[in-house]
Amino acid sequence: MESEMADAAPAPAVAAAATAEPLAAVAEEGEEGGEAAVGSTLTMERVAAAKKFIENHYRSQMKNIQERKERRFRLERQLESSQVPREQQINLLKDLERKETEYMRLKRHKICVDDFELLTIIGRGAFGEVRLCREKTSSNIYAMKKLKKSDMVVRGQVEHVRAERNLLAEVASHCIVKLYYSFQDSEYLYLIMEYLPGGDIMTLLMREDTLTEHVARFYIAETILAIESIHKHNYIHRDIKPDNLLLDKNGHMKLSDFGLCKPIDCSKLSTLNEDEPMGDDNLRESMDIDSSFSETTNGRRWRSQHEQLQHWQMNRRKLAFSTVGTPDYIAPEVLLKKGYGMECDWWSLGAIMYEMLVGYPPFYSDDPITTCRKIVHWRNHLKFPEDSKVSPEARDLICRLLCDVDHRIGSAGADQIKAHPWFRGVAWEKLYEMEAAFKPQVNDELDTQNFMKFEEMDNAPTRTGSGPSRKMMLNSKDLSFVGYTYKNFDAVKGLKHSDQQRNQSLIRPSIGSIFGPADMDPSREPNGRDKHMHTVSSGDPMIQ
Structure with missing residues (x-):
C-alpha cells in the first residue's frame, strides 16, 4: 500500500496535507472539555473527506485507463469498416494518441477561473449566474455557470448541485447541453458548458406568441428525446420549462439547467393521491412561495385568449428570474410531495406543449399559490x-x-x-440531422442578442483562490464538494498545441474530415444509427 501511495499522482498528498494540520489543531484543543467533542467531530469529517478523496483518485485512474481503451477500440472498429487508406488510418490513430496525451496533461492541470476571460452575463437566477467566457489557451467560447458554495449549503442545494454535475458528466447526447469542465475555488462552483447562442424556447414564445403545430411538433419531439435520454440514466429533471430548452445556432434544442435533477429509485415511491385538499400553508411549504409575491386581480376569469396572453407575457420574465420562479410546469404529484417518479417530466412536457399552441400555460394565474392550487385540482x-x-x-x-x-x-x-397520432410521420432517428423548424439569428460566436441583458453586480468582482488552501482548515462547505472537478475528453479537441505548430507542414486528415461529425459523434452507433443517448465512461469518481 505504501508503494502504491508513493507511485500515485500528487493528488492524495494534497488530501493528506489538507488533513494533517486540522488533525493537529484538533489535538491541541482536545484538552478543553466541551471543545474536544466538537474537535472530534470535525476530525472525523476531515478524515472521511481525505479517505473519499484518495478513493476517488484511484477509482478515477482505473476508469481513465478503461475509457482510453474504449476510445481506441471504437476508432479501430470504424476504420475497419471504412474505405480509408492504410496510411491515413495510421495517421488517425496517431492523432488519437496525441489527443490522449493532451488529455492526460489536461487532467493534471488545475483549472481555475483565471484560465478564462469573463465576458457578458447571459443569465441570472436565485442560485447563481451564467456568463459567456473565452478559454485563454484555446480561444474557445463557453458558457460559465457560477454558484456560490455557501449559498448551496445554507439553502440545502448540495445534492441538487452534485446531481446536475453528475448527470452532465455521465450523459452524452445530441439533446443535452455538453459539459466540458467543472471545478471549484474557495467560494464558488463552476460549470463550463457549450454555449448555445440561439436563446431559449421562452424567448421564442415571447417573440412569436404561439407556434404553429409544425414548429411545436418539432420542438416537442426533440424535448421528448432529451427527457428520454436522462430517464434512461434513472434521473428525472423536475424543472422542465421553456427557459431550460436552449437553441443552438442552427435552431436545434438542447435541455439544460439540471439544478433540480434527482436520481430516483421508482420502486420506493409511495402511492399518490392527487385529490387530497391542499391549504395555502401546504402550498407555501411545497413551493417555498413568498406570499408578498402575489399580484392583484387574484382569481380573475379571463374573457379571451388574447387578454390572457397579454397578461402572461407581461409577467413572464419577472417570474422566470425571481427567487420564487414559476410553478406553471410542475406536476401535481411534485407539489403534493407524496412521492413521484419520472412521469412528472411528461406532465411538464404537456404544459409546455399547451403554451406553445395556446400562448400561455394551462394553469396560469398572476398568483403562484393560485397556480399551484389549479395544478393540484387540474x-x-x-x-x-x-x-x-x-x-x-x-x-x-x-x-x-x-x-x-x-x-x-x-x-x-x-x-x-412517440406512437401518438400527433407525431405521425416524425423521423425520430433523424431529427437532429434535418433542418430545424426555426433558425435563430446568430451573427457570430459571441452574439448574445437572443438572451436578456444583465447588469454587472459589482464593478470589481472579488478574486478568489483556485481552491481550498492546503494551509487552511477544511470546513463543511469544502467537504460537501469533494470530487467536484471534471474534465471532458472533448475539451482537448479545440486546444492549440505547440507540437501542432511545429508540424504545420505535415497535413494529416482529421477524424471528422473522413467520417464526418455525425459518424464520430459519441451518441451514435458505428452503423450511423442515432441512439440519442450514450453512456460515456468519463473517468469520473463522483459517478458510481
Whole structure:
C-alpha cells in the first residue's frame, strides 16, 4: 500500500496535507472539555473527506485507463469498416494518441477561473449566474455557470448541485447541453458548458406568441428525446420549462439547467393521491412561495385568449428570474410531495406543449399559490380557449399528458408518446440531422442578442483562490464538494498545441474530415444509427 501511495499522482498528498494540520489543531484543543467533542467531530469529517478523496483518485485512474481503451477500440472498429487508406488510418490513430496525451496533461492541470476571460452575463437566477467566457489557451467560447458554495449549503442545494454535475458528466447526447469542465475555488462552483447562442424556447414564445403545430411538433419531439435520454440514466429533471430548452445556432434544442435533477429509485415511491385538499400553508411549504409575491386581480376569469396572453407575457420574465420562479410546469404529484417518479417530466412536457399552441400555460394565474392550487385540482381547470385552433390530435395528447399519474402517457416509456397520432410521420432517428423548424439569428460566436441583458453586480468582482488552501482548515462547505472537478475528453479537441505548430507542414486528415461529425459523434452507433443517448465512461469518481 505504501508503494502504491508513493507511485500515485500528487493528488492524495494534497488530501493528506489538507488533513494533517486540522488533525493537529484538533489535538491541541482536545484538552478543553466541551471543545474536544466538537474537535472530534470535525476530525472525523476531515478524515472521511481525505479517505473519499484518495478513493476517488484511484477509482478515477482505473476508469481513465478503461475509457482510453474504449476510445481506441471504437476508432479501430470504424476504420475497419471504412474505405480509408492504410496510411491515413495510421495517421488517425496517431492523432488519437496525441489527443490522449493532451488529455492526460489536461487532467493534471488545475483549472481555475483565471484560465478564462469573463465576458457578458447571459443569465441570472436565485442560485447563481451564467456568463459567456473565452478559454485563454484555446480561444474557445463557453458558457460559465457560477454558484456560490455557501449559498448551496445554507439553502440545502448540495445534492441538487452534485446531481446536475453528475448527470452532465455521465450523459452524452445530441439533446443535452455538453459539459466540458467543472471545478471549484474557495467560494464558488463552476460549470463550463457549450454555449448555445440561439436563446431559449421562452424567448421564442415571447417573440412569436404561439407556434404553429409544425414548429411545436418539432420542438416537442426533440424535448421528448432529451427527457428520454436522462430517464434512461434513472434521473428525472423536475424543472422542465421553456427557459431550460436552449437553441443552438442552427435552431436545434438542447435541455439544460439540471439544478433540480434527482436520481430516483421508482420502486420506493409511495402511492399518490392527487385529490387530497391542499391549504395555502401546504402550498407555501411545497413551493417555498413568498406570499408578498402575489399580484392583484387574484382569481380573475379571463374573457379571451388574447387578454390572457397579454397578461402572461407581461409577467413572464419577472417570474422566470425571481427567487420564487414559476410553478406553471410542475406536476401535481411534485407539489403534493407524496412521492413521484419520472412521469412528472411528461406532465411538464404537456404544459409546455399547451403554451406553445395556446400562448400561455394551462394553469396560469398572476398568483403562484393560485397556480399551484389549479395544478393540484387540474380536473376543474384544464380547459382550452374557445377561440384556440388546436387540432383534435394535439388536444388529445395534451390531455393524456396533463392527467393523473396512473393514466399519464409516457409512464411506460417515451415510445408511448412517440406512437401518438400527433407525431405521425416524425423521423425520430433523424431529427437532429434535418433542418430545424426555426433558425435563430446568430451573427457570430459571441452574439448574445437572443438572451436578456444583465447588469454587472459589482464593478470589481472579488478574486478568489483556485481552491481550498492546503494551509487552511477544511470546513463543511469544502467537504460537501469533494470530487467536484471534471474534465471532458472533448475539451482537448479545440486546444492549440505547440507540437501542432511545429508540424504545420505535415497535413494529416482529421477524424471528422473522413467520417464526418455525425459518424464520430459519441451518441451514435458505428452503423450511423442515432441512439440519442450514450453512456460515456468519463473517468469520473463522483459517478458510481
